[in-house]
Amino acid sequence: MMTYRSKRYITYLIITFCVVLLPFIQINGNQLFLLSFDRKEFHLLGAVFNIQELFVLPFLLILLFVGVFFATNLLGRVWCGWGCPQTIFRVIYRDLIEGKIFGLTQISNKQKAPDLSTPINKLKKLCSIVLISLCTFSASAVLLFYFVPPYDFFSYLSHPKDHLVLLGFWLSIGTFFTLDITLLKENFCIYVCPYSRVQSVLYDNDTQTVIYDQRRGGAIYQDNGEKFHQSLRLRDPQGECIECQKCVKVCPTHIDIRAGMQLECINCLECVDACSKVMGERSLPTLVNWSSNNALQTHSKVRYIRPKTIGYMLILALSIILATFMGSKKDDVLLNITRPTSLYTIHKNGKVSNEYVLFIENATPKDQNFSLSVLQNQDIKILRPEGEFSINAKEKKRVILVLEYDKKLEVKDHDKSIPFTLKLYSTQDPNLSIQKESVFIYPHKH
Ligand code: SF4
Ligand code: SF4
Known part of the structure; x- marks a missing residue:
C-alpha cells in the first residue's frame, strides 16, 4: 500500500x-x-x-x-x-x-x-x-x-x-x-x-x-x-x-x-x-x-x-x-460624480450652471461610446460634454460635466439644491448603463 x-x-x-x-x-x-x-x-x-x-x-x-x-x-x-x-x-x-x-x-x-x-x-x-x-x-x-x-x-x-x-x-x-x-x-x-x-x-x-x-x-x-x-x-x-x-x-x-x-x-x-x-x-x-x-x-x-x-x-x-x-x-461600467469647490455660476442671461467631474470606468473588454442624460428633472440641460464620447476597453476617463438650470431664479433664503439622476449609457449596448444621484445648486435671489 x-x-x-x-x-x-x-x-x-x-x-x-x-x-x-x-x-x-x-x-x-x-x-x-x-x-x-x-x-x-x-x-x-x-x-x-x-x-x-x-x-x-x-x-x-x-x-x-x-x-x-x-x-x-x-x-x-x-x-x-x-x-x-x-x-x-x-x-x-x-x-x-x-x-x-x-x-x-x-x-x-x-x-x-x-x-x-x-x-x-x-x-x-x-x-x-x-x-x-x-x-x-x-x-x-x-x-x-x-x-x-x-x-x-x-x-x-x-x-x-x-x-x-x-x-x-x-x-x-x-x-x-x-x-x-x-x-x-x-x-x-x-x-x-x-x-x-x-x-x-x-x-x-x-x-x-x-x-x-x-x-x-x-x-x-x-x-x-x-x-x-x-x-x-x-x-x-x-x-x-x-x-x-x-x-x-x-x-x-x-x-x-x-x-x-x-x-x-x-x-x-x-x-x-x-x-x-x-x-x-x-x-x-x-x-x-x-x-x-x-x-x-x-x-x-x-x-x-x-x-x-x-x-x-x-x-x-x-x-x-x-x-x-x-x-x-x-457593474461593467462605473461612475463617480464629484463637485468642484465652486457651487454654481450665474450667467448674464440669468441662467445658472453647475460643474461636476465624472470618473468613468469602462470595465468591459470592448471600446464603448457613451452618452449622458438627466432623469427626474426636465429643466436641467447638459451643456458639456456635447454628444457622445468614447472610452477604451478597461480604461478610466475623467469627464467634465456642465449642467444648466433653465428656469427663472426663485426667491429663497438659502442656496437651493435640486436632486436629479444622471444616467450614463452605452450607445452601442443598451444593457450597459449606470445611474447616479446628485444635486444641482442654485442661489437665492440677491
Ligand atoms: S509531527 Fe511527528 S508526531 Fe506529528 S505526525 Fe509528524 S511524525 Fe508524527
Ligand atoms: S516505538 Fe512503538 S509505536 Fe513507535 S514505531 Fe516502534 S513500535 Fe511503533
Whole structure:
C-alpha cells in the first residue's frame, strides 16, 4: 500500500504545479486571482473588481476562516502536513537536498543533525543552502505574481531602479524564506505560527488526527507526562510496542507521539508510516494511527458527517452563494460624480450652471461610446460634454460635466439644491448603463 509520505509528495507536486501555473492562466485577459495595489484591482476567476467594489472580499475572508476551522475540525492539522509551504520547503531542503542529493541527513532519522566536521560536508551544506535559495527566491517571485501580474513583474525587474519597492519585497521575502527553512526550521511551526495554538480549540473526539493506540501498544508515559523508567515489557507484558523509537526518530518536530496529542505535531504522518512498517513486519496493524479518539475506542470508522461539520458546510455553502451573487451584481461600467469647490455660476442671461467631474470606468473588454442624460428633472440641460464620447476597453476617463438650470431664479433664503439622476449609457449596448444621484445648486435671489 502507498505510504502517507508518497501520498504527501504527490500532493506537494500537485499543489506546487497549481500555485505556479495559476497566475499565468487568464480569462478575458484577467488573472484567476490577483490583488493588484498598483492597478487598484482585484481579479477573481477572470472577473475584475475595482477597488470600490471589494464587497466580495469579506465573503472570501469568511470562506478562508470557516474553511480553516472546518478542515481542522474534520482532519486536524491536515493543512500543516499536506499543504503548508513551510512543510513543503522543509521536505525539499531536509529530505531531498540535504538527504537524497548530498547524503547529509537521513529521512528516517530527523533527530540526527548533519555532521559538519569535515570540509566536504561543509561544502555540501553550502551547496544545499544555494540550492534551497534558488527555490525560495523563485517561491518569493511566485507569491508576488498574485499581487503583480507575472508579465509586469519581469518587465519591472528589468528596470530595477524604477521599481525598488517591488525588488525590496522580492529580496526580503526570499531572504526570510531561506532563513526560515535553513535556520528556524520546525521552530517556526512550534513557536511562531499562530495556527498551532488554536488547533486544540477546534478539535473534538471525532477529529481525525495522529493517535497512538495505548490499549494495544501499552502506556509509555505516566499521567504526569514523564516517561516510565521501567521497561515496557516489565510493566505491560501484553504491550505490542517494541520501543524501536522509529516513530520518534522520524518525527520532524522531535516529539514522541506516544505521549499523546501535542501542539508540535504537524500531522505529517511520518510516524504512522514508520510504525506501519515495523508492525507490518510482525503482521500487525500500526500502533500509530490517523484516526479519531472515538473511532479508536469503538473500533469503527471516523465519523466525518456530524452536526458540527454539517454546520461548517452550510456556512461555507452560504458564503459561496453570497460571494457568487455579489460577484454577478458587479457593474461593467462605473461612475463617480464629484463637485468642484465652486457651487454654481450665474450667467448674464440669468441662467445658472453647475460643474461636476465624472470618473468613468469602462470595465468591459470592448471600446464603448457613451452618452449622458438627466432623469427626474426636465429643466436641467447638459451643456458639456456635447454628444457622445468614447472610452477604451478597461480604461478610466475623467469627464467634465456642465449642467444648466433653465428656469427663472426663485426667491429663497438659502442656496437651493435640486436632486436629479444622471444616467450614463452605452450607445452601442443598451444593457450597459449606470445611474447616479446628485444635486444641482442654485442661489437665492440677491
Ligand atoms: S508526531 Fe511527528 S511524525 Fe508524527 S505526525 Fe506529528 S509531527 Fe509528524
Ligand atoms: S514505531 Fe511503533 S513500535 Fe516502534 S516505538 Fe513507535 S509505536 Fe512503538
